[in-house]
Amino acid sequence: MVNGKQKLFQIGLHVVFSAIVLMCLLPFVLLIMTSFTDETMILREGYSFFPSKFSLDAYAFLWNDKENIFRAYFTTIMVTLVGTFAGLSISSLLSYPMARKEMPMRKALAFFVFFTLLFNGGLVPTYFIYTQVFELKNTMMALIIPGLLTNGFFVLIMRTFFMNSIPVPIIESASIDGAGEFKIFFKIVLPLSLPILATIGLMQTIGYWNDWFNGLIYITDSKLFSLQNLLNRILLNAQFIQSNASSMNMSDISAGAKIPMETIRMAMAVIGVVPLLCAYPFFQKYFVKGLVIGAVKG
Template identity: 50%
Template structure:
């Protein structure tokens, strides 16, 4: 009889499955909703690619189609006419994105960690400084003069990196993560074992903070990749412009020639080819622009799901 009494709670516990909280029909409903939402996100990209491989005349006459009536690569032929410039701009953008993202992630963490510690006496002062820059700025002219006349970075790759290096918003987000998610007991035990602040930061704090660091890296990657304004302001040599600014400048030139009848007549008199695939080239520019950036989120996604501080301190 005693064995029978003890068997009941065991059977009850063995039948419980914490992973299947929702019934089957609810799980299927959630899956269907997310599948439909994913399709709504993918379908516009597929349409973008299909239109970029369509004929300009067909697009202007029949509109956008998922299956092109006439397969045409004239938009890409026009876009890659100067392939060396496109390849160089691509290399500039990739280099700036990789270097800028890594430096930004490290420097944001190095600024945020001291102001997150309660034993740092000047934490409020430096927090106020970084918060103040979110509310007020010096303006475009002083911003330009600092990088051109003071730092002498005009027409260099560093001028495409430094203005976006330490975003104030992500400093505050990282500070909050350090203050709430990095266990103080782990830091104290490391100090007792003789570890210095530099070793604690790089060997303990950074590995425990991969979720927030991956978030900063992802958004900084997108920021650096999509930036074209810095090339417009600071770069005067074509060999140092980013791919986004190159696409922007190409589109502006095409629109100017398409809307300026005198320029079109001058090109016709010179015997130049004046049929510009304006609409399909805009789509081709979007396809070329997104490029490797579509691979960034899957690389960082695993760090968003589960933090590494779970189990760092034993209860």
């Protein structure tokens, strides 16, 4: 009887989680299918998983700007890689000392990190500091540093992980054997911290990849546009052409009328999200473990 109840419970659990998985996957499937749907079919029939007519007009429209898109891809990939590596380095080097009980003023430092989560200087002072003092405008650093390089939330999660998951006897043993603090950190602590490093790394990767705000504020040079900024500008240009076609000549009117706005939006979303979907499986086995352990109160 007990086994029967357990089987029914497991079956129900599988059904519930399968439904949740479908609810998460179906929007992506609809997004991809809509990007390959003919614009007139969307206007006539609405969004569908099985469109009656396929079209590559949206991707053809974006392909006309392929050089800028490839350049923006390269910029975004470089910014994501450099920013994620630098952010992980800074966060781990800051959070590990706060996890060591022998560090003086570690509680004060933890409060200072927490304070940054509650208050900031505001957009205008931040803009002037980065552009006038540090002179980051129209540089790659403007896409890496402001608002993304470090995050107090990530630092506190890593601190909790170090406190709860790194055995103190191992550190003490290594110290007795003559290992210095840097050797302990790089040879012992970091190899044991792969779950939290992968978790924070994935969060920072998503943050850098999806960021458009820094590019909007600090970048005016088109050669430095990130992927999100470029796609946003392409969409705005297409909307401008379509909305102002009546005041242009006949060739512009026909061009504006043929722009598939709905499918362009979907195609841009596919271009922006597919690389992250491809990267996520490599982080998945560490993600849940690192997030759960790092979120436990220390």
